[in-house]
Amino acid sequence: MRRVERSLLFCILAAVCLLLSGCTGAGKKEEGSTEQAPQEQAGLVIGFSQLGSESAWRLGNTASMERAAKEHGISLVVDNGMQKQENQIAAIRSFIAYRVDVIVFAPIVEDGWTNVLQEAKDAGIPVIMMDRVINIKDSDLYTAYIGPDHYLEGVKAAKYLQKKAEELMADGREKIRIAELSGTEGSSPMISRYQGFHDLIDRDDRFEVLETVSGDFLRSKGRECMQNLLKKYPDQIDVLYSHNDAMTLGAIEVMEENGIRPGEDIVIISVDGEQAAIDLLKEGRINCVVECSPMLGDAVMDLAERIVSGKDYSRVSHPDEVCFTEYDDLSGLEPRGY
Numbered sequence: 608m609r610r611v612e613r614s615l616l617f618c619i620l621a622a623v624c625l626l627l628s629g630c631t632g633a634g635k636k637e638e639g640s641t642e643q644a645p646q647e648q649a650g651l652v653i654g655f656s657q658l659g660s661e662s663a664w665r666l667g668n669t670a671s672m673e674r675a676a677k678e679h680g681i682s683l684v685v686d687n688g689m690q691k692q693e694n695q696i697a698a699i700r701s702f703i704a705y706r707v708d709v710i711v712f713a714p715i716v717e718d719g720w721t722n723v724l725q726e727a728k729d730a731g732i733p734v735i736m737m738d739r740v741i742n743i744k745d746s747d748l749y750t751a752y753i754g755p756d757h758y759l760e761g762v763k764a765a766k767y768l769q770k771k772a773e774e775l776m777a778d779g780r781e782k783i784r785i786a787e788l789s790g791t792e793g794s795s796p797m798i799s800r801y802q803g804f805h806d807l808i809d810r811d812d813r814f815e816v817l818e819t820v821s822g823d824f825l826r827s828k829g830r831e832c833m834q835n836l837l838k839k840y841p842d843q844i845d846v847l848y849s850h851n852d853a854m855t856l857g858a859i860e861v862m863e864e865n866g867i868r869p870g871e872d873i874v875i876i877s878v879d880g881e882q883a884a885i886d887l888l889k890e891g892r893i894n895c896v897v898e899c900s901p902m903l904g905d906a907v908m909d910l911a912e913r914i915v916s917g918k919d920y921s922r923v924s925h926p927d928e929v930c931f932t933e934y935d936d937l938s939g940l941e942p943r944g945y
């Protein structure tokens with residue numbers, strides 16, 4: 608289907624969804640209020656360009672947005688870009704054509720957004736960038752960013768490993784050799800988790816990074832990359848630093864198929880904090896899980912309401928995130944929800 612047909616279909620679908628859901632834009636009446644206040648009382652319509660459904664993190668993020676929209680009485684039109692930037696750009700253009708109140712997007716990669724964001728700005732539609740960031744000269748082309756600090760996540764991973772290093776070096780080894788599974792090429796989490804980690808590790812002469820390979824944040828590619836790394840560096844890998852839990856789960860499958868004890872023969876550091884990874888951390892098959900929370904929905908809806916109603920808001924906000932390690936008591940940890 609040609610892009611223009613997809614956009615037209617999209618607008619029609621969006622309109623039908625809103626009619627069926629009874630979202631006529633009639634404002635919520637506050638208890639006892641007779642007047643309908645201006646814009647901020649009307650049911651907002653938000654167009655949300657989600658980048659895909661590649662991991663439990665992403666599915667959790669989408670669910671968080673849908674749950675929060677419902678709780679806020681906001682009509683959320685979700686488009687799944689299926690890992691393709693061109694799909695996201697087409698969806699944003701549809702949101703502009705449909706004249707939504709706010710556009711939210713999770714940019715799959717950092718580059719290539721200037722034109723479509725200029726079109727949104729020309730249409731007077733505020734844009735919230737969520738989860739990932741973009742590389743853009745004119746930062747006025749988006750209204751606010753809400754999401755993790757990926758650089759700090761890389762730093763946390765490195766600090767855990769520097770603490771673990773004392774124990775590893777005790778057996779007299781020369782170097783601690785690291786294999787790295789990175790995320791989607793050109794995406795801000797991949798770039799920043801790499802940089803945060805290497806800014807510490809590359810300056811510490813106890814470590815040697817054998818190779819960094821991209822597993823695209825996918826479990827299947829995490830498996831494939833780990834197979835190749837074990838072939839290329841037999842019995843040489845001491846540590847795996849993986850940019851997300853999905854790839855880590857794939858890598859652990861391969862390790863165990865090859866008789867390698869994850870968390871013991873190879874120290875494993877992972878990022879996200881999905882339930883499956885926390886369970887493996889509790890079992891000692893992962894050593895460190897750096898939290899990256901997908902539960903951004905509530906904060907995004909609050910931010911959208913503040914922007915539309917002209918209230919003050921933070922242009923950049925990060926959720927508080929922790930680092931779970933083998934040294935922590937995790938018995939009281941709440942279920943992760945993703």
Ligand code: GZL
Pocket residue numbers: 661662663664665738739754755796824850851852853878879899
């Ligand atoms: C991080 C997010 C990443 C997750 C992956 O904020 O963009 O994308 O770490 C997901 O699990 O695919």
